[in-house]
Amino acid sequence: MDMRDIAKLAGVSSATVSRVINGSNLVRPETVERVRKVIEEVKFFPNTSATTLKYGRSGTYGLIIPDITNPFFPEFLKCFESIVVENDHEMLMATTDLHSGHMQQTIRRMLVRRVDGVALLASEIETEPFESLVHNRVPLVTMDRGHIANGLSDVAINNKSGMDQAMLHLKELGHKKIGYIGGSAGLTISEHRVEAFVRALKRVDLVPHPEFMRHGNYRVTGGMAAMTELLSLKDRPTAVLTANDVTAVGAMRVILKMGLTIPRDISIIGFDDIELSDIVHPPLTTLRLNRYDLAKTFYDALQHFKADSRTYGKRHVVKTNLVIRESTGPARKRTATGSSAI
Amino acid sequence: MDMRDIAKLAGVSSATVSRVINGSNLVRPETVERVRKVIEEVKFFPNTSATTLKYGRSGTYGLIIPDITNPFFPEFLKCFESIVVENDHEMLMATTDLHSGHMQQTIRRMLVRRVDGVALLASEIETEPFESLVHNRVPLVTMDRGHIANGLSDVAINNKSGMDQAMLHLKELGHKKIGYIGGSAGLTISEHRVEAFVRALKRVDLVPHPEFMRHGNYRVTGGMAAMTELLSLKDRPTAVLTANDVTAVGAMRVILKMGLTIPRDISIIGFDDIELSDIVHPPLTTLRLNRYDLAKTFYDALQHFKADSRTYGKRHVVKTNLVIRESTGPARKRTATGSSAI
DNA sequence: GTGAAAGCGCTAACAA
């Protein structure tokens, strides 16, 4: 069943059918009516592959995410999908699972489907796989990589806004020894976030203490491991920020397991504000990164290349802000040192 | 850049290029070599829309899920994606978010892209939207709807296996008053699960108590609401099963908030075994539904229609089994009645 | 072992 069949049934040509489907206004209303009715009757759906073939563009945006298991990404995905679909595009999703061997294959999937652009939320270290993307003139929008070029834009996370609020909040609560559990070592996005942490610390006249700063892996396990180390220190931090909420969950779990209380013994601040943050006990104070804003920013960034895929890219920024819940509280006057550790 | 360009550069015809790309064995090795090299050099990727156009099938399977925010689905998605991609297919994902207005549009997305089949994990009530699917001869595999036909298969969840284990486990712990918080009212999948619960209860010679059975909504909120009701009963259940883990999380939250202890005051059993189950405190005893098995079953069910999309469907079943963690324990000798409630 | 050519369904330029 194709447009010619519809055309025959409606007594018109396939060109007219095409015009009706695409809402051209130079078709007589009665004709439109007649064609519409036939389409309805036979439940006809046009074949997008023909259009894609003709135009060389598929109306599809690729979305590459690292770890769908981290609740942040499904939430993002949902926003991105709805924006894309509302605008009559399609989304081609791929997860790479931090396993970079798949990256090459993922890029290929995008390329053979002739996507009109790729939103890359996975911050792998290597840049090599993307060369085929730029070589094939597929616009790319990255997350917090800081590099832009022809057909390449970047969405930076403004950690500053949220970090400053967080530090102010902690300082008001009397915290001076503030720790940080980061993301995976080597990822620019992790590094930006630690740097923002250090700067924010200095801005409230506190000194960063290297012992208090640990790497995680953006997962529960990393949060657990790092917090275990922090708790075993003679001199512990009284508050800890984490690179994402999932890390915070891991950290909290260890704290609770050690018989300590949040926030009485130690305050925790997460990052992302996944829905879970509101469910975990105690509810997590966190730096909110608005998923819808982020998704919209990626979409707009992609649209920027609509006319010409080689247009020079732009730097976009999305803000973060502090959401205060119950995992932060006044600093203990004195940290119980050593005695209660392990 | 198309196959003709490659052909020119390699001094062959486009037919030969096609043969090389598709691994035909009737091309001379040297020719293969030569063509491969050119493809490599110019980073050529064939355009699948041409193939889709020619064959009328896209090598894509649609996946429709209700609520990507429930961790079960991302975990499923990940398995399904990897199976599909490993087998040189593509996945077109769509979420409907329990908002059935989107369903029609979602089906359209599948249809215009000429998917080779649809895995439908969303158990909406209405069947009408799927008519366009069967009408257009797109194979459909549903989850626990129990109905099969030409081009229509079903994957049933064998609740029995897990429920029996759960009941045995609870009975051994001395529980007699066992409650249930179900899914959304009206969904066949919810109903199957309650029915399985009641039957399992009877099998261990316990009587189902209607007061102890509540509806939820597969989300935290539903678990909270239902558990609040259960706790306000004069005569409370000593153990509660839930329709999914997220519901269990909500239920646990309420219990903890009321100052009760799990499993000392009340035991909880979830369903799904999302990764979260292992993280929540105390770690959740749950009926595991293996995501990979489920995804594989859906994939195989879809493949069943490969040769002829109108082949008669099959009934598939995936098992569940009990994973014992720390949210279940011995029944209290006497339930503290009334006094501690609210 | 390789090439020529038709055709998949749609769109847009051009013709009427």
Added chain:
DNA sequence: TTGTTAGCGCTTTCAC
């Protein structure tokens, strides 16, 4: 306002 037609890139039959 509507129709005719070429062509998007690939596969495959048939011919060589």
